Amino acid sequence: MSTESNSQKNVPLLQVKNLHTSFYTDAGEVKAVNGISYNLDAGKVLGIVGESGSGKSVSAYSLMQILTDTGRVTEGEVLFKGENILKYNSKQMQSFRGSRISMIFQDPMTCLNPVFSVGSQLREAIRIHTDRNREETQARALEMLQLVGVNEPEKRLKQYPHELSGGMRQRVMIAMALACEPDILIADEPTTALDVTIQAQILELMQSLQKKLGMAIIMITHDLGVIADMCDEIIVMYAGKVCERGTADEIFYNPRHEYTKGLIRSIPRITEQHEKLVPIAGSPVDLLNLPKGCAFASRCDHAMKICLTQQPEEVQVNDSHIAACWNNVRQMMEEENRGGASK
Amino acid sequence: MDLTQRDLRRKQLLVTCILGAVLFGAGWLFLPVLSEKILLGAVILLLTGTLFFSNDTGRYICKRVLLAILTVLIIAAITFFSMNAIPGGPFSKEKAPSAAVQAVLEERFHLNEPVGKQFLLYLEGLMQGNFGISTKTGREISTTIFDSFAISAKLGGYAALLAVVLGLVFGSIAALNRGKAADRIIIFFTTLFVAVPSFIMATLLLLVFCLQLNWFPIFSTSNQSYVLPVIALMLSPMSYITRLTKTSMLDVLGQDYIRTARAKGVKQVLVIFKHALKNALIPVITYVGPMTAYILTGSMVVESVFTTGGLGTKFVQGISNRDYPMIMGTTIFLATLMVTMTLISDLIYKIVDPRISFD
Numbered sequence: 001m002s003t004e005s006n007s008q009k010n011v012p013l014l015q016v017k018n019l020h021t022s023f024y025t026d027a028g029e030v031k032a033v034n035g036i037s038y039n040l041d042a043g044k045v046l047g048i049v050g051e052s053g054s055g056k057s058v059s060a061y062s063l064m065q066i067l068t069d070t071g072r073v074t075e076g077e078v079l080f081k082g083e084n085i086l087k088y089n090s091k092q093m094q095s096f097r098g099s100r101i102s103m104i105f106q107d108p109m110t111c112l113n114p115v116f117s118v119g120s121q122l123r124e125a126i127r128i129h130t131d132r133n134r135e136e137t138q139a140r141a142l143e144m145l146q147l148v149g150v151n152e153p154e155k156r157l158k159q160y161p162h163e164l165s166g167g168m169r170q171r172v173m174i175a176m177a178l179a180c181e182p183d184i185l186i187a188d189e190p191t192t193a194l195d196v197t198i199q200a201q202i203l204e205l206m207q208s209l210q211k212k213l214g215m216a217i218i219m220i221t222h223d224l225g226v227i228a229d230m231c232d233e234i235i236v237m238y239a240g241k242v243c244e245r246g247t248a249d250e251i252f253y254n255p256r257h258e259y260t261k262g263l264i265r266s267i268p269r270i271t272e273q274h275e276k277l278v279p280i281a282g283s284p285v286d287l288l289n290l291p292k293g294c295a296f297a298s299r300c301d302h303a304m305k306i307c308l309t310q311q312p313e314e315v316q317v318n319d320s321h322i323a324a325c326w327n328n329v330r331q332m333m334e335e336e337n338r339g340g341a342s343k
Numbered sequence: 344m345d346l347t348q349r350d351l352r353r354k355q356l357l358v359t360c361i362l363g364a365v366l367f368g369a370g371w372l373f374l375p376v377l378s379e380k381i382l383l384g385a386v387i388l389l390l391t392g393t394l395f396f397s398n399d400t401g402r403y404i405c406k407r408v409l410l411a412i413l414t415v416l417i418i419a420a421i422t423f424f425s426m427n428a429i430p431g432g433p434f435s436k437e438k439a440p441s442a443a444v445q446a447v448l449e450e451r452f453h454l455n456e457p458v459g460k461q462f463l464l465y466l467e468g469l470m471q472g473n474f475g476i477s478t479k480t481g482r483e484i485s486t487t488i489f490d491s492f493a494i495s496a497k498l499g500g501y502a503a504l505l506a507v508v509l510g511l512v513f514g515s516i517a518a519l520n521r522g523k524a525a526d527r528i529i530i531f532f533t534t535l536f537v538a539v540p541s542f543i544m545a546t547l548l549l550l551v552f553c554l555q556l557n558w559f560p561i562f563s564t565s566n567q568s569y570v571l572p573v574i575a576l577m578l579s580p581m582s583y584i585t586r587l588t589k590t591s592m593l594d595v596l597g598q599d600y601i602r603t604a605r606a607k608g609v610k611q612v613l614v615i616f617k618h619a620l621k622n623a624l625i626p627v628i629t630y631v632g633p634m635t636a637y638i639l640t641g642s643m644v645v646e647s648v649f650t651t652g653g654l655g656t657k658f659v660q661g662i663s664n665r666d667y668p669m670i671m672g673t674t675i676f677l678a679t680l681m682v683t684m685t686l687i688s689d690l691i692y693k694i695v696d697p698r699i700s701f702d
Contacts, residue, residue: 066605090611098608105606110599114698115621125607160697176607 011082012039013183013216014063014101019076021055021062021240030287032058034240035076038233042183045210045217047231047248049224049263053284055240056220060186064103065093080183099129102177106189108169112161119157122176129180144175149205167198174205178213185210186218191226203230225267228252233320236260239285239295242314246321256323256331258300294326302327363387379470386412400693403701407689411682418678419671423465426670427458433478433665452478452667465671474675475668479660484672487657492676495646495653498569499639502576506638507631510581511620514588518623519615521593530589533582545575545648572649576642580634584627592623625696632688636681 021033033055040046048056061067063078065086077084085096097103105111113121122141126132132140138157145153148171161169170190177185187206191199207230210217219227227234227248234251236244236259244257255261262280282299291297297307307326314324315332370383392405434440434448449455452475453464468475474484513533517526536544548571552558595601596619604618605611643655650656654673661669693699 064606066602094608094610096608097606103606105599105603107599111603113600113604113618113622115625115696116618117697124609128608162698173603176603 011079013042013081014040015077015079016059016063017077017079019059019062019078020074021058021067021071022074023068023071025070028288031290032071032240032287033062034290036235036237036240036242038235038242038245040184040216040218043210043214043216044232045219045227045230047227047234048218048220048237049222049227049234050237051222051280051284053287054237056222056237057188058240059237060103060188060218060220063186064097064101066097066103095129098125098177098182099180100182101184101186102180102182103186103188104170104173104177104190107193108166108173109193111173112169114161117158117160118164118172122157122172122179125176126179140179141175144179145172147178147209148172148175150175166194167201170194170198170202171205174202174209178209178215181213182215184216184218186220188220189222190219192221192223199226206230224252224263236263239287239290241295242322242324243296244321244323244325246317246323250317250321254317254321256317256321256328257296257325258302258327259296259325260323262299304330359391363391376471378472382470399701400690404686404690407686411679411686414682415675415678419466419469419675420462422674423462423671424458426667427461431665433667448478469675474672477666477669479664479666479669484668487669488654488672488676491652491654491657494651495655496639498572498576498646498651498653499635501569501573503580503631503635503638505573506577506581506584506634509577510584511588511624511627513581513585515592515615515620515623517585517589518592518596526589529585533585536578536582537586539579541575541579541642542644542648544578545572545645548575549648572645572651575645575649576638580638583634584630587627587630588623591626592619595619595622598622621695625692628688628692628695632684632691633681635688636677636684639680639684 015037016039017037018035019033019037020031020035023030023032032053036055036059038046048059050056058067058071061071062073063085065073065088067073073086076086078086080096080100085093088096112118116124119138119141122144123137126137126140130137130140141157142153145156150156150168150171156164156168156172161172164172174190185206190206191202194202203226206217206219209215217230219231221227224234229248231248234246234248235242236251236257238259244251244255244260246254251260252264255264259280262278265278266280268277280299285291285295285298291308293306293308293310294300294303294312297303300307304326310326312324312326312329314322315329316322317328317332367384367387370387371380374380374383386409389405389409393402393409432454433452434445434454440448446455453461456464465475472485474488476483477487480487513529517529520526552571596615601614601619604614609618643659646653646655647659654676657669658673658677660666661673693701
């Protein structure tokens with residue numbers, strides 16, 4: 001965990017350490033993110049999965065410091081190439097956003113400004129972070145549109161967002177985000193608002209661009225299926241905390257947190273037509289009053305006494321796999337005992 | 344498909360052009376006065392224009408101008424007939440002139456004719472650019488209107504400009520400081536100014552600044568100070584614009600594209616004044632067009648209180664004197680101005696918001 005022992009070259013591109021974010025509303029402090037930590041290496045794809053209100057988007061907004069007025073990062077560090085970007089002043093942050101880390105959002109219908117042309121919005125993104133002249137900016141904008149597979153790019157530059165389809169607009173968003181060659185692209189549910197066929201196209205595009213340009217991606221989604229074959233690592237979030245972290249295989253085939261197991265059971269599968277979908281019962285936890293114990297305990301079928309009174313600790317299942325669940329602890333103890341008994 | 348459509352369109356255009364030319368030719372021979380010929384030509388040009396322009400905006404403008412002419416005509420007719428429906432007339436006074444004099448006067452202003460004929464005669468005059476002469480002063484209506492409009496326009500121009508600029512600034516300040524002291528103060532005063540009728544505000548201003556504090560001379564045509572009437576005219580629309588801007592700005596600032604702009608690294612100042620304001624302007628523009636016309640033509644009450652001698656005053660005087668040509672002249676002038684301003688604001692609307700289509 002300690003960065004000091006690592007040589008500079010081995011420092012991960014992005015380290016998020018114990019990040020806490022709260023919103024101060026009239027009703028009280030809403031604790032949206034409660035101590036998440038993860039590392040992201042250059043060129044890797046990290047998936048963050050969780051249901052609505054689990055803090056996955058807020059954690060990304062916290063990195064970019066584009067929280068709404070009431071939101072504040074209350075604790076933690078975000079190290080980009082070893083530098084804490086939470087300490088940046090607003091001017092440093094402005095030049096950081098969009099050039100080192102870019103972001104695309106859920107609903108391309110509402111994310112582009114309706115009163116500016118596609119070209120003007122693209123050129124703006126390029127102009128802010130580079131010192132290209134007019135022609136070079138225009139050329140770059142055109143090049144980006146071609147890169148993301150927009151047909152008739154010259155015509156599109158002159159059009160307004162409302163003249164483009166949802167898939168086109170998301171492509172434009174991607175072009176805008178990648179125009180200044182960022183090291184990290186944060187994609188906040190980039191396909192949720194799109195048709196299923198377009199979803200697949202956009203995901204494919206992101207994958208191919210990731211290979212071509214080599215940036216790292218943080219993929220935020222509520223749909224495990226979407227990111228299964230894309231991600232090097234997956235984080236499962238619940239109530240602003242990391243429940244489980246591991247490689248895609250570990251999360252899918254050896255889930256250790258009861259919430260992750262529930263998520264996987266709730267994915268529809270075409271191969272097993274007769275199987276009923278199993279939803280996770282209950283509703284997300286109230287972030288105004290977080291329970292003393294495990295936040296998921298009230299919805300968990302296997303909750304034990306300890307789950308209600310004590311926060312589960314993160315336990316390493318193996319080098320890459322971590323779960324924060326008392327059931328996992330019990331399971332591991334049982335496995336150990338069995339192992340001990342058989343010896 | 345595309346080709347046959349184009350063919351059809353060509354034929355349509357040809358037919359309309361020929362029809363237009365024939366109509367125009369007939370009109371040219373038939374109509375006696377040059378101004379009428381020109382007017383007819385213009386209307387025919389506009390009619391063909393509604394079909395001719397391949398571009399939506401051109402067609403739209405032609406259509407709107409035609410509709411505007413129709414609107415003004417209808418307003419003129421309504422005013423004319425309702426004005427004549429009221430018993431009495433310009434020359435029925437306490438000290439009535441002798442029957443012979445009255446007959447001569449009525450003859451001169453065509454008052455002895457049936458109302459329908461009177462209206463047609465008035466329209467005929469109007470088409471020749473003749474608004475008639477005042478029954479009260481005997482002066483040309485058009486000169487009176489233009490002279491008094493010059494005063495109203497100057498006054499109203501300042502007021503409209505101030506209302507828009509201050510309204511936008513205060514509205515943005517209130518939106519950006521939502522819930523804080525600045526917002527509360529602005530909203531308190533704008534609510535007050537919207538609620539207080541302009542004649543009370545005007546009288547209050549006169550009372551406080553002219554009579555009590557002696558800061559300004561009491562307004563008259565000889566000693567002109569525009570400060571107080573401009574303030575009285577501007578406060579209410581300014582307050583309305585402030586509130587409109589605030590609501591619309593708050594709405595826009597919560598939109599996803601503002602978050603996108605911030606995520607792109609756009610400076611906070613530009614996020615607000617470029618990305619947000621242009622969107623927030625859209626509802627404001629709808630209000631500004633008619634408001635400008637209203638202010639430009641001079642609020643009758645404010646002008647009466649400050650005795651500015653503007654168009655509003657003339658309108659009120661016209662009504663109390665039963666000065667038929669004056670009432671008609673001012674009504675038509677105001678209606679035209681109002682219709683023009685609405686058209687202009689609709690066109691600006693299109694420039695600001697590309698989503699609006701005219702078809």
